[in-house]
Amino acid sequence: MLKYWKEMLTGSVPVLLLFLWYVGVNVVPILLAGAVAGLLLFAVRTRGQLPVPGGGKAPRKQPAALTFDEIGGQERAKQELMEALEFLIRPDEIARFGIRPLKGILLTGPPGTGKTLLAKAAAHHTDSVFVAASGSEFVEMYVGVGASRIRELFREARQKARKAGKNSAIIFIDEIDVIGGRRDGGQHREYDQTLNQLLTEMDGIQANESPRILLIAATNRKDMLDSALLRPGRFDRHIAVDLPDKKGRRHILSIHAAGKPLGKTADLDKVAEETFGFSGAQLESVLNEAAIYAMREESDTIEMHHLTMAIDKVMMGEKTDREATREERERVALHELGHAIMAELVRPGSVSTVALSPRGQALGYVRHNPQQDRYLYTAEYLEGQIMVALAGAAAEELFFGGRSTGSRSDFEQALGIVRTMVESGLTELGIVDPGMLTPETFSRVARDLLDRLMEKTKACLREHRDVFERSLELLMREETLSGDRFREFLRGPVQAGA
Ligand code: ATP
Numbered sequence: 144m145l146k147y148w149k150e151m152l153t154g155s156v157p158v159l160l161l162f163l164w165y166v167g168v169n170v171v172p173i174l175l176a177g178a179v180a181g182l183l184l185f186a187v188r189t190r191g192q193l194p195v196p197g198g199g200k201a202p203r204k205q206p207a208a209l210t211f212d213e214i215g216g217q218e219r220a221k222q223e224l225m226e227a228l229e230f231l232i233r234p235d236e237i238a239r240f241g242i243r244p245l246k247g248i249l250l251t252g253p254p255g256t257g258k259t260l261l262a263k264a265a266a267h268h269t270d271s272v273f274v275a276a277s278g279s280e281f282v283e284m285y286v287g288v289g290a291s292r293i294r295e296l297f298r299e300a301r302q303k304a305r306k307a308g309k310n311s312a313i314i315f316i317d318e319i320d321v322i323g324g325r326r327d328g329g330q331h332r333e334y335d336q337t338l339n340q341l342l343t344e345m346d347g348i349q350a351n352e353s354p355r356i357l358l359i360a361a362t363n364r365k366d367m368l369d370s371a372l373l374r375p376g377r378f379d380r381h382i383a384v385d386l387p388d389k390k391g392r393r394h395i396l397s398i399h400a401a402g403k404p405l406g407k408t409a410d411l412d413k414v415a416e417e418t419f420g421f422s423g424a425q426l427e428s429v430l431n432e433a434a435i436y437a438m439r440e441e442s443d444t445i446e447m448h449h450l451t452m453a454i455d456k457v458m459m460g461e462k463t464d465r466e467a468t469r470e471e472r473e474r475v476a477l478h479e480l481g482h483a484i485m486a487e488l489v490r491p492g493s494v495s496t497v498a499l500s501p502r503g504q505a506l507g508y509v510r511h512n513p514q515q516d517r518y519l520y521t522a523e524y525l526e527g528q529i530m531v532a533l534a535g536a537a538a539e540e541l542f543f544g545g546r547s548t549g550s551r552s553d554f555e556q557a558l559g560i561v562r563t564m565v566e567s568g569l570t571e572l573g574i575v576d577p578g579m580l581t582p583e584t585f586s587r588v589a590r591d592l593l594d595r596l597m598e599k600t601k602a603c604l605r606e607h608r609d610v611f612e613r614s615l616e617l618l619m620r621e622e623t624l625s626g627d628r629f630r631e632f633l634r635g636p637v638q639a640g641a
Contacts, residue, residue: 208267214260215398215423216391223382224248224261231269231311231357238351246348247358247377249319251365252384255424258361261384262315265359271311272354274300278321281337289322289337297344297356304354311355319360320367338369345377386422389415395423399430404437406444414450416513417495421457429453455510460503467506474539475499476618477611478549479507481538482531484607485600486511487633489527494626499618506549512626522569525560530600532557533593537600538611561589610635 164170211221230237230244237244248265250258259275266273276296281289300312316322322337348356360378362368372378387395393415400411418426430445432453437445456462467475476499483497486509496510536550561570562585568574570588604611614632618624 209260209263210267211261211264213398214257214264215395215426216387217257217261217384218391220250220261220382220384221264223380224250224265225268227380227382228265228269228357231271231355234355243376244355245357245380246345247360247372248380248382249365249368249373249378250359250361250382250384251363253363253386253422255422256384256386257423258384259315259317260423261382262313262359262361265357266313269311269313269357270309271313271357272300272303272307272309273313273315274303275315275317278316278318278323281322287336290340293337293340293344300356301354310353311357314356314358316358316360318362319372320362320364323360323362323368323372338372342371342377386420387426389419392418392421392426395426396430399427403430403434404444406442406446408447409445409450410447413447413513414454417451417454419513425457428457432456455502459505459508463501463503467501471506472499472619473615474543474547475507475549476615477538477542478535478547479509480611480614480618481534481536481541481604482509482553483629484604484610484633485531485534485537487630488603488607489531492626492630494629496626497618497624497629499622504552520563522564525564525569526596529557529560529593529596530603532560533597533600534604537597537604541601541604541608542611557593558589561592564592565589607633 160170160173163173211225214221227245227248230242234244250261252258262275263273265271274296276292281292296314300314304310304312322341345358358378361384365381368378373381393411396411396414405411414429418429421429429450430453433445433449436449436452440449442449479497479499483494486493493511494509495512497507498510499507502508532553535553536546539546539550564570565572565575565580565585565588566577570592572580572584572588610632613635614624614629617628
């Protein structure tokens with residue numbers, strides 16, 4: 144009965160008012176009083192001061208706090224960050240030693256490596272409130288808006304900390320290079336004002352204030368930052384957040400695999416091996432895509448082939464259904480076989496799959512077996528890599544008498560390797576200052592080196608012409624050749640007789 148009190152009230156009040164009016168009572172004051180009371184009630188309720196009937200004020204949902212344990216790899220970055228955060232956790236000792244407290248920490252590294260995660264975990268670790276913004280949010284056409292947003296950000300952090308009863312607040316600014324790029328004193332007045340305001344706010348942070356403010360900023364362009372930002376007393380602690388190594392990748396994979404039904408064949412060690420150069424964000428994406436593939440196949444569990452398909456997708460993009468002509472397909476097949484043959488000659492056993500299915504921008508691709516993570520390369524190794532990159536175009540020349548636009552990205556890759564060689568003093572130029580190198584000199588060295596390696600590649604492929612002929616039909620028909628199958632073709636009469 145009581146639960147219908149609203150409906151009963153809504154029905155009986157107008158009837159009562161009508162009756163009073165009928166018997167001659169002046170109902171206008173009652174109506175006015177009712178309206179005022181209603182308005183007051185509404186105002187108080189929307190400010191959240193009055194308990195909502197049937198359950199009190201609904202609690203605001205807080206996102207789950209993130210801990211350092213939920214960040215895979217990055218052990219060195221985590222360690223350095225935790226050390227830097229000591230001053231927020233042990234302020235008395237820091238004061239006793241007279242240590243200048245830290246105002247800013249700069250996290251540098253490629254996208255998707257966990258910089259935002261580290262900043263969030265830092266807030267949890269130090270029991271601080273967390274306020275985040277991105278550099279691009281401060282960029283406006285109107286001069287002064289960015290600067291006032293910076294002021295607002297600091298004010299918000301202090302207010303939030305006081306409200307939550309915390310002693311400290313961490314302000315995280317992602318993409319700091321957008322506002323913290325070098326000031327040129329002229330054209331970008333808005334950027335300059337925003338940066339000046341940030342510097343002023345940082346200088347205003349007091350050692351003994353409460354709540355204490357710590358800034359954490361992230362960038363992947365540290366070289367672009369204004370030196371005023373990096374000087375002592377500002378962002379003077381720099382922590383590199385690099386792409387994870389194999390152990391780190393395995394750790395990240397296991398974090399994101401939690402709660403996913405992995406099947407018996409799913410081997411995360413192998414996935415970690417095959418994903419050299421992947422960021423944490425890409426690894427998360429691999430597991431997510433694998434789960435989608437498994438669901439689409441109506442499989443109960445995520446198996447290794449789902450993970451392999453997901454790696455290909457994250458590496459090269461989704462399969463597309465571009466229709467190619469037979470001639471085009473043949474050209475792509477020979478191009479990919481060229482890469483595969485050269486890869487086997489340079490590094491035997493390295494081909495994992497040769498595929499003729501379009502993905503992302505590519506019409507075909509060769510997937511390589513995992514290599515050991517390596518950080519040092521010899522000139523010989525790099526020349527081998529260039530030959531593998533050039534082998535697609537070399538194969539096209541061999542069979543069609545000319546190249547196509549399909550080699551563009553191969554050439555970009557080859558030129559990238561040449562640049563590394565030049566900068567590392569591995570070319571005929573010897574040790575050079577890359578900044579003093581004229582484009583003409585680089586072009587000459589690159590052309591000489593690439594021409595020489597192209598001739599060498601063509602000579603190698605010419606010797607293996609029959610491997611192309613033997614494997615082409617099967618690749619055209621089946622669209623993929625496993626590494627083992629391909630090596631069988633390679634071990635044919637040419638190798639035997641060689
Ligand atoms: P950006 O420079 O693009 O802002 P970022 O370095 O800040 O990238 P995050 O936003 O921290 O990267 O990471 C993006 C996502 O990638 C995370 O939400 C998480 O799912 C995953 N990720 C990245 N690195 C890690 C890691 N080390 N451990 C676990 N997950 C990670």
